[in-house]
Amino acid sequence: MSQAETAGAVRPVSPLWTFGLLRSELTTTFRRWRTLALLAVLAGVPVLVGIAVKMETGDGSSPGGGGGGGGGPAFISQITNNGLFLVFTALAATLPFFLPMAIGVIAGDAIAGESNAGTLRYLLVAPAGRSRLLLTKYATVVIFCLVATLVVAVSALTVGALLFPLGDLTTISGTRISFAEGLGRALLIALAVAASLIGVAALGLFVSTLTGSGIAAMATTVGLLITVQILDQIPQLHALQPYFFSHYWLSFADLMREPVYWDDLTKNLGLQALYAAVFGSAAWARFTTKDITA
Secondary structure (H helix, E strand, C coil), X not given: CCHHHHHHHHCCCCXXXXXXXXXXXXXXXXXXXHHXXXXXXXHHHHHHHHHHHHHHCCCCCCHHHHCCCCCCCCCHHHCXXXXXXXXXXXXXXXXXXXXXHHHHHHHHHHHHHHHHHCCHXXXXXXXXXXXXXXHHHHHHHHHHHHHHHHHHHHHHHHHXXXXXXXXXXXXXXXXXXXXXXXXXXXXXHHHHHHHCCHHHHHHHHHHHHHCCCHHHHHHHHHHHHHHHHHHCCCHHHCCCHHHXXXXXXXXXXXXXXXXXXXXXXXXXXXXXXXXXXXXXXXXXXXXXXXXXXX
């Protein structure tokens, strides 16, 4: 730790200064072209899904043959009846790869990108301290998780309203709920999806503390994400799969049951909290003892 960093660490830190640091991090993150490009890609997925379903059902047929017998939520066959189902379909389509990939890019670059740019040492000169800076970085990534999820949901709702009818909808359990309640369920599902990504965010932040290369950190995080999801599909690893951070991701579909089935949802949130605690602690242990030279 440099003398300037040591001197900065003993100065009192006001909550207002901490809020200013978070605001600065958020502004920097969301002004980057890379971030805007990721959000644009996420917003484009519902557009492509909506147009594809509209084109396929132009003759009045049901998309996918009206089936839905796959492993994921069977929402796509309901889109033509109610555009709100495009929100659920888009979140189910982006959660396995697009959303966590975007989170991995932002989290992986959080510390390593600053080190690579030579600005990390100057950030530590300010009266923040390493722990406060790391917490601010993680809070920024978590906020990005929420924003990215809402971008997908809002884009899907807009496209669904433009291309398909809206109104009361039928849950997975076969009961009817009002459109207003459906919107409420959609918001809860978006929040559940965002919460499902906090484990990936902590993992990416930990990887970011291990290297001074932002590209290496981003590539490693995305590579780990792909590897875990491949392992989660191998039947021989069924005993380990409940501990993979991606295993319960699609449990958000249970919010569309009547009554809501909370078992897998609770397991998912608990697992994400565990990953956040373990890799967050590992990131803190690494970052607070790391020799900062850039």
